[in-house]
Amino acid sequence: MNVPGDLKYAKTHEWTRISGNKAKVGITDFAQHEITDIVHVELPEIGKQVRREQPVAVIESVKSAFDIYTPLSGKIVEVNDIVLSTPEIVNKSPYEEGYLFTVEFENEKEVENLLSADDYKKLV
Amino acid sequence: MEKLLNELSSDCKAAYDLESDIEIKAQIPENLKRNLSLDLPSIAESDLLRHFTSLSRKNYAVSTTFYPLGSCTMKYNPLVNERIAKFDNFNKLHPCQDEETIQGVLEVMYKLEKDLCEISGMDCFSLQQAAGAQGEFAGLLIIAKYFKSIKQKRTKIIVPDSAHGTNPASAAFAGFDIVSLKSESDGSISPAKLKEVLTPEIAAIMLTVPNTLGTFERNIPEISKIIHENGSLLYYDGANLNAVMGVVRPGDMGFDVMHINLHKTFSTPHGGGGPGAGPVGVKAFLEPFLPFPRVESKGPKFVLNYEKPESIGKLKSFFGNFPVMLKAYAYIKSLGAKGLKNVSEQAVLNANYMLARFKDKINIPAGNRCMHEFVLSPKALFKNGVRTLDVAKRLLDCGYYAPTVYFPLIVEESIMIEPTETESKETLDAFVDTLVKIIREETSLEPQKLKDAPVNTPVGRLNEVEAARKPILKWE
Amino acid sequence: MDYTSQSQRDRKEMFKAIGISGINELFSVIPEDLRAKELNIAGGKTEQELLNYFSDIALKNKILTSFRGAGIYDHFIPSLVCEVVGRSEFWSAYTPYQAEASQGTLQAIFEYQSLICALTGLATSNASLYDGATATAEAALLALRVSRKSKILISSALHPEYIQVVKTYLENFKAELVFLDVSDGAVKKEILEANLDADTAAVIIQSPNYFGVIEDMQTLSVVTKRKDSLFVAVVNPLSLGVFKAPGEYDADIAVGEGQVLGSSMCAGGATFGFMTVKKALEWKMPGRIVGQTVDKRGNRGFVLTLQSREQHIRREKATSNICTNASLNALAGCVFLAGWGSYGFKKLAEINISKARYAFSKIKSLEGFKPKFGEDKVFFNEFVIETIKDVKKINKVLLENNILGPLDLSETEKTFKNCLLFCVTEQRSKFEIDRLVEILSKI
Structure with missing residues (x-):
C-alpha cells in the first residue's frame, strides 16, 4: 500500500498536498482499494465554502457510495473534471491524476492537526 | 445472442394495424407538430411474439424454479387470482365511473380493508399506495401530520441498522432526519441502547418484525412502553408479516402505524419488479390523516368519501393498484382464518427445517431457531478467494434463483433464505444439499467452477463495473 | 385452499429433524400474552367457489x-400485449437483481427505455415509476435536488390528481408551489413570464393538458430557460405520434402516464409512469435503470446499473425511496410500442x-x-x-x-x-x- 511521505492525511482516508494557502485533496491508495472499482464521482461546486470534515464529494462503486470529507475549511477553487468522465483514474492514480479538488484553506492550524504519513500507516 | 428490437426491425412491417370508420384528417399546426422521426421498430407479429417469448425463457421465475429470496416472500402466486383479475367486469372500468356502477370494486376494497384490519389488529387501512416503499412514505407522512396536529416538533425517526434500505430512504423522503440504531448480533433491539438515542425530537421508531435476521423481537412490550412513554410512535414494517399471521397482530403489540406488502404476504406476483401494493394501517386516532378517498359503507351500498380535511392527501392517482388488491382479497378468501394461520406456521416450519439441516454445516449467526427466514454466514468456510457472490452465481447454474446476498448489512458475506410455505420438502431438501455441497466441497475442490459461474444461464457473469462507468442505457 | 405443499408425513419428518414435537414449539419465543385470538375471517373457498364468488362481485360493476x-x-390493446404480459416467466419473476437469471426482464426493460427515449426524444429513461402522478412528483423533487432552488411553477391545467400527489410528495420539503392561470384553456407566455424568477427550480406543464388542449411547449420552454429553470413536460405518450416531442423543445425532464400504452383501465391502476431526462441528469434520476454490458465471454447482456442512486445502497441519501415500480405494465408498454411501427x-x-x-x-x-x-x-x-x-x-x-x-x-x-x-x-x-x-x- 502506497502512503507518500510528503502528504498529510485525514482519519477518513483523504490526503492533502499543501502548496501555499491551497491544498489538493484526494483519497488514499488504501481507500481506493477498499472501495474497489470506482464507477462514479460527484464533486463540489467551484466557489463553495466548506467546513472541515464536511462531506463535499461522493465516490461510488457498483454496490456502495462513500462520502468524501474535506480535511480543511475554506473555499473550493478547482475540481478535477477528469474523474467525472473517467472515474477509474481514482483507482489507478489516487495521488496524482485521480485527485478530486483543490481547497483554498483559511486556517493553518487545521493543517497541523492532520496526520503524517507514518501516523496514517499506523491507522490503517 | 438475443437480437434487440431495433436489430429485428426492417422496413414497412408492423404487428398491429387499425382502421377508422371516420376519415383520418389530422392537421397539426407547424409549431406543434412532431418533426423528430419516430424511429419505432418495424416487426411482424409472429417475429415479435417469438422475440418476447424467447426473452421470457431467459427469466427464472416462481413458475419455473425455487426462488428462496430472503425478505421477498416469493411464494406461489395462485393462478386463479390471475384469472379473476382478468374478468372484463373488473378490467374495463373507468375510475371516474359513478359509484353505483363500480359497486363490485368498492366492495372488494372495503372488505379487503376489513380483513387486513382483522389480520393486523389495526383499526383502518388505506389501500392506495403502489408499493411497500410508498406505504412507508405514507405512514411517515401520517406520523408527521399527527405531530403537527398536536403541535409537537418531532423531526427524527429511529431506524435500526438491520432495516431494509427503504426505511431510511422513506423517512428522509418524508422530511425526517434518521437516527441509526445499532442492532444486536441476532438483529434484535436492545432497550438500553434504544433509551440512549431517545430524545423529545423522536417521532417514531421503525421496526421490522420478525427482523431481517429472521428472529422475533422479544423485547417488543418493553420497546413499546419506552417509545410511548416518550410520546413517540411505533411503526411496523410488514415486509415479514408472512411469519406471524394468526399468531400475533402488530396492533395488539402496540404498533400505531404499519404497512403491508400485498405482493409478498398476500401472494400477488412481483411482475419482474411491480406493480405491487403497500396498504397502510393505523390505529383509530390516526384515521383522519389517511389518504383520501376512503371507501365507506352506507346501508347496502359502498361510497367514496373525499371529505378528509386532515388527510395527508393523495399518494397515487385514483384508488391505487386495484388488480393487486383484488388478487390479495381472492387469496384471503381462499384461505380464511385457518388457512392464513397455516400459511405462517408452514412458512416458519419450512424455514426451521432448512435451518436444522444447515446447522452444524454452515454458521448461522442468529441461533438455532428462526421465524420464516434465516441468514447464513459462510465466511469462515470460504477458501481460495471464493465469496458469497460466487456461491450465488453457482446456484443459478444448479437451476435455483439465488437467495438474497449481502443483506442484512450487519452480517458479512450473508446469505438470506426465505423458503415460504408453498415449497415442498423435496424442494427444500434438494436445495439444502446443493448449497451445502457448493459451500463445503466445491469451494475447496473446485473454486474455479464457482468463480466462473454461471455457465448454464443465457449469459455468463456480467460486467457491472463497465456498465456503470460507461453507461449504455438504450439502443445505440 | 392454502397452496402449501407438505403432507402430514412430511410435517412429521420435519418436526423430527428440527427436534420438536409440534408446530407450537417454533413460536415459543413469542410471549403468550402477545398471541392473537383466532382471526375472524371467512374463507376456505375452493377454486371453483372462488371463481363463482368473484363472478358475482364483478357483476356489480358495469362496463360502459x-x-x-x-x-x-x-x-385498444393488441392480443400480443396480453400474451406477453400473461407469461408467468415475466409476471412471477422478482426485480432482476440476479442479472444472469433475469435477462428476459432486463432486456425487455432496456428495450422499453430505448422506446420511451425514441418517443420523447430525450437521452435517458428509467425502468418505470408507479404512475403519471408520482412521476410528476418525482420530477419536481429531481428539479429541487439539482437546482437547489425552491420554487416550482405548475400549470393549473395539470391533472388535479397529479397536483394533489405533487403536493403530498413535497409536503415536507421547503418548496413553494405556484400555480399558473389557465382560464382560457392553456398557459399563456405572459403568465409564465410574470411568475418566473431566479428562484424557480422548474416549470411543470402538461400537454395535452387536463382540458385536452395542446400547449405551446416550444414557447414556454424558451421562456423557462431564461432563468436557468428546468422545463418539465408532462405528456401523453400516444399524442407524441403527431405532436412535438419533449426533446424537440429542449425539455429537461419528460414524464407521463403509460396506461395508454397497453394497460387496461382497471378502475385506474395498475398502470405505469415513465420518466426521461437529459444526459446530464441521469445520475440524479429516481428509480431503476438497466444498462447494457458484456459477460465474461464478451456476449452482450443487461444489468441494473447506476445503482448507487438507489435506496438499497444509499439508504437515506437515495434519490428516491422507490423500490418496487410498475415493471409488468412497463413491459406492456414496451410490447405495445414495438408493434405499431x-x-x-x-x-x-x-x-x-x-x-x-x-x-x-x-x-x-x-x-x-x-x-x-x-x-x-x-x-x-x-x-x-x-x-x-x-x-x-x-x-x-x-x-x-x-x-x-x-x-x-x-x-x-x-x-x-x-x-x-x-x-x-x-x-x-x-x-x-x-x-x-x-x-x-x-x-
Whole structure:
C-alpha cells in the first residue's frame, strides 16, 4: 500500500498536498482499494465554502457510495473534471491524476492537526 | 445472442394495424407538430411474439424454479387470482365511473380493508399506495401530520441498522432526519441502547418484525412502553408479516402505524419488479390523516368519501393498484382464518427445517431457531478467494434463483433464505444439499467452477463495473 | 385452499429433524400474552367457489361505452400485449437483481427505455415509476435536488390528481408551489413570464393538458430557460405520434402516464409512469435503470446499473425511496410500442384526433352546447364543451343508455361550471359517436 511521505492525511482516508494557502485533496491508495472499482464521482461546486470534515464529494462503486470529507475549511477553487468522465483514474492514480479538488484553506492550524504519513500507516 | 428490437426491425412491417370508420384528417399546426422521426421498430407479429417469448425463457421465475429470496416472500402466486383479475367486469372500468356502477370494486376494497384490519389488529387501512416503499412514505407522512396536529416538533425517526434500505430512504423522503440504531448480533433491539438515542425530537421508531435476521423481537412490550412513554410512535414494517399471521397482530403489540406488502404476504406476483401494493394501517386516532378517498359503507351500498380535511392527501392517482388488491382479497378468501394461520406456521416450519439441516454445516449467526427466514454466514468456510457472490452465481447454474446476498448489512458475506410455505420438502431438501455441497466441497475442490459461474444461464457473469462507468442505457 | 405443499408425513419428518414435537414449539419465543385470538375471517373457498364468488362481485360493476378520459383512457390493446404480459416467466419473476437469471426482464426493460427515449426524444429513461402522478412528483423533487432552488411553477391545467400527489410528495420539503392561470384553456407566455424568477427550480406543464388542449411547449420552454429553470413536460405518450416531442423543445425532464400504452383501465391502476431526462441528469434520476454490458465471454447482456442512486445502497441519501415500480405494465408498454411501427403509431394518434374532431364538431353544433375555449386551441382526444343544459341530467340519461358520459368539470374545477370534458379514442365507432350526439340532442 502506497502512503507518500510528503502528504498529510485525514482519519477518513483523504490526503492533502499543501502548496501555499491551497491544498489538493484526494483519497488514499488504501481507500481506493477498499472501495474497489470506482464507477462514479460527484464533486463540489467551484466557489463553495466548506467546513472541515464536511462531506463535499461522493465516490461510488457498483454496490456502495462513500462520502468524501474535506480535511480543511475554506473555499473550493478547482475540481478535477477528469474523474467525472473517467472515474477509474481514482483507482489507478489516487495521488496524482485521480485527485478530486483543490481547497483554498483559511486556517493553518487545521493543517497541523492532520496526520503524517507514518501516523496514517499506523491507522490503517 | 438475443437480437434487440431495433436489430429485428426492417422496413414497412408492423404487428398491429387499425382502421377508422371516420376519415383520418389530422392537421397539426407547424409549431406543434412532431418533426423528430419516430424511429419505432418495424416487426411482424409472429417475429415479435417469438422475440418476447424467447426473452421470457431467459427469466427464472416462481413458475419455473425455487426462488428462496430472503425478505421477498416469493411464494406461489395462485393462478386463479390471475384469472379473476382478468374478468372484463373488473378490467374495463373507468375510475371516474359513478359509484353505483363500480359497486363490485368498492366492495372488494372495503372488505379487503376489513380483513387486513382483522389480520393486523389495526383499526383502518388505506389501500392506495403502489408499493411497500410508498406505504412507508405514507405512514411517515401520517406520523408527521399527527405531530403537527398536536403541535409537537418531532423531526427524527429511529431506524435500526438491520432495516431494509427503504426505511431510511422513506423517512428522509418524508422530511425526517434518521437516527441509526445499532442492532444486536441476532438483529434484535436492545432497550438500553434504544433509551440512549431517545430524545423529545423522536417521532417514531421503525421496526421490522420478525427482523431481517429472521428472529422475533422479544423485547417488543418493553420497546413499546419506552417509545410511548416518550410520546413517540411505533411503526411496523410488514415486509415479514408472512411469519406471524394468526399468531400475533402488530396492533395488539402496540404498533400505531404499519404497512403491508400485498405482493409478498398476500401472494400477488412481483411482475419482474411491480406493480405491487403497500396498504397502510393505523390505529383509530390516526384515521383522519389517511389518504383520501376512503371507501365507506352506507346501508347496502359502498361510497367514496373525499371529505378528509386532515388527510395527508393523495399518494397515487385514483384508488391505487386495484388488480393487486383484488388478487390479495381472492387469496384471503381462499384461505380464511385457518388457512392464513397455516400459511405462517408452514412458512416458519419450512424455514426451521432448512435451518436444522444447515446447522452444524454452515454458521448461522442468529441461533438455532428462526421465524420464516434465516441468514447464513459462510465466511469462515470460504477458501481460495471464493465469496458469497460466487456461491450465488453457482446456484443459478444448479437451476435455483439465488437467495438474497449481502443483506442484512450487519452480517458479512450473508446469505438470506426465505423458503415460504408453498415449497415442498423435496424442494427444500434438494436445495439444502446443493448449497451445502457448493459451500463445503466445491469451494475447496473446485473454486474455479464457482468463480466462473454461471455457465448454464443465457449469459455468463456480467460486467457491472463497465456498465456503470460507461453507461449504455438504450439502443445505440 | 392454502397452496402449501407438505403432507402430514412430511410435517412429521420435519418436526423430527428440527427436534420438536409440534408446530407450537417454533413460536415459543413469542410471549403468550402477545398471541392473537383466532382471526375472524371467512374463507376456505375452493377454486371453483372462488371463481363463482368473484363472478358475482364483478357483476356489480358495469362496463360502459366510455366518452370519459381525464387521465385513464379506453384504448385498444393488441392480443400480443396480453400474451406477453400473461407469461408467468415475466409476471412471477422478482426485480432482476440476479442479472444472469433475469435477462428476459432486463432486456425487455432496456428495450422499453430505448422506446420511451425514441418517443420523447430525450437521452435517458428509467425502468418505470408507479404512475403519471408520482412521476410528476418525482420530477419536481429531481428539479429541487439539482437546482437547489425552491420554487416550482405548475400549470393549473395539470391533472388535479397529479397536483394533489405533487403536493403530498413535497409536503415536507421547503418548496413553494405556484400555480399558473389557465382560464382560457392553456398557459399563456405572459403568465409564465410574470411568475418566473431566479428562484424557480422548474416549470411543470402538461400537454395535452387536463382540458385536452395542446400547449405551446416550444414557447414556454424558451421562456423557462431564461432563468436557468428546468422545463418539465408532462405528456401523453400516444399524442407524441403527431405532436412535438419533449426533446424537440429542449425539455429537461419528460414524464407521463403509460396506461395508454397497453394497460387496461382497471378502475385506474395498475398502470405505469415513465420518466426521461437529459444526459446530464441521469445520475440524479429516481428509480431503476438497466444498462447494457458484456459477460465474461464478451456476449452482450443487461444489468441494473447506476445503482448507487438507489435506496438499497444509499439508504437515506437515495434519490428516491422507490423500490418496487410498475415493471409488468412497463413491459406492456414496451410490447405495445414495438408493434405499431412508426407509421402505425402515428396513424393511431391521428385516428384519435380525427374521431375526437368529428365528435367535437357534431356536439358543438347542437343547440345549447358550445366550445369552452377559442377555436384556435388544438386538442388531441379530449375537449371541453360548455352547455346550458343540466349537466347531471346529461350523464344520468347517458348512463341509462350504458354510456359513460363526459366528466363534469364543475366537480373538480369551480371555475368550470356547466363544462363537460369529453374524450373520444380510436375505440369509439362512428355509430357510437352518432348515438351519443343523438341522445345529447334530445336532452
